[in-house]
Amino acid sequence: xxxxxxxxxxxxxxxxxxxxxxxxxxxxxxxxxxxxxxxxxxxxxxxxxxxxxxxxxxxxxxxxxxxxxxxxxxxxxxxxxxxxxxxxxxxxxxxxxxxxxxxxxxxxxxxxxxxxxxxxxxxxxxxxxx
Amino acid sequence: xxxxxxxxxxxxxxxxxxxxxxxxxxxxxxxxxxxxxxxxxxxxxxxxxxxxxxxxxxxxxxxxxxxxxxxxxxxxxxxxxxxxxxxx
Numbered sequence: 001x002x003x004x005x006x007x008x009x010x011x012x013x014x015x016x017x018x019x020x021x022x023x024x025x026x027x028x029x030x031x032x033x034x035x036x037x038x039x040x041x042x043x044x045x046x047x048x049x050x051x052x053x054x055x056x057x058x059x060x061x062x063x064x065x066x067x068x069x070x071x072x073x074x075x076x077x078x079x080x081x082x083x084x085x086x087x088x089x090x091x092x093x094x095x096x097x098x099x100x101x102x103x104x105x106x107x108x109x110x111x112x113x114x115x116x117x118x119x120x121x122x123x124x125x126x127x128x129x130x
Numbered sequence: 131x132x133x134x135x136x137x138x139x140x141x142x143x144x145x146x147x148x149x150x151x152x153x154x155x156x157x158x159x160x161x162x163x164x165x166x167x168x169x170x171x172x173x174x175x176x177x178x179x180x181x182x183x184x185x186x187x188x189x190x191x192x193x194x195x196x197x198x199x200x201x202x203x204x205x206x207x208x209x210x211x212x213x214x215x216x217x218x
Binding site for chain 1: 154
């Protein structure tokens with residue numbers, strides 16, 4: 001199963017999205033929050049993100065949901081810390097973080113590929129609410 | 131092809147968690163699954179398609195399944211909706 005990592009500037013946001021996404025997940029589904037700085041402050045921490053990616057990977061790759069701005073940069077930096085095999089099997093979804101994470105988790109729980117999980121997450125951009 | 135009509139009875143409708151449960155159940159079968167209501171049709175194995183339908187409580191839907199396990203698949207989805215997805 002593809003793992004899902006949630007990268008937010010806020011630890012609470014990342015944990016909250018993880019909590020919601022797990023409601024939709026199969027029991028073995030990995031969802032890992034990587035929010036805030038090491039001291040709990042607002043920001044994104046590349047080291048924390050890389051640890052989260054490693055723990056979310058079960059061999060099928062990892063889809064990463066990001067919030068704004070430097071969350072992308074920190075995640076790209078985190079990729080540098082990964083070994084080559086894992087680095088080839090991770091991808092950032094260009095998607096809204098909450099809707100993307102939930103869609104990704106449902107898709108991943110079906111046993112879909114990383115490409116399919118990313119496509120579903122990105123499809124959440126056009127999900128109308130009313 | 132197997133087809134049934136069922137009314138969504140759980141309070142929150144086919145959204146979020148129930149939608150995810152529906153899609154996961156549908157995907158556990160080999161058959162193709164379609165949900166239709168009014169003029170809207172969705173792939174029952176796609177979470178985005180199901181959530182986009184915006185199916186609320188008391189909406190009647192038609193579930194169509196097609197494939198080698200279509201009868202079991204249709205029955206499982208019907209039972210899930212009728213059990214209110216475990217909501218109270």
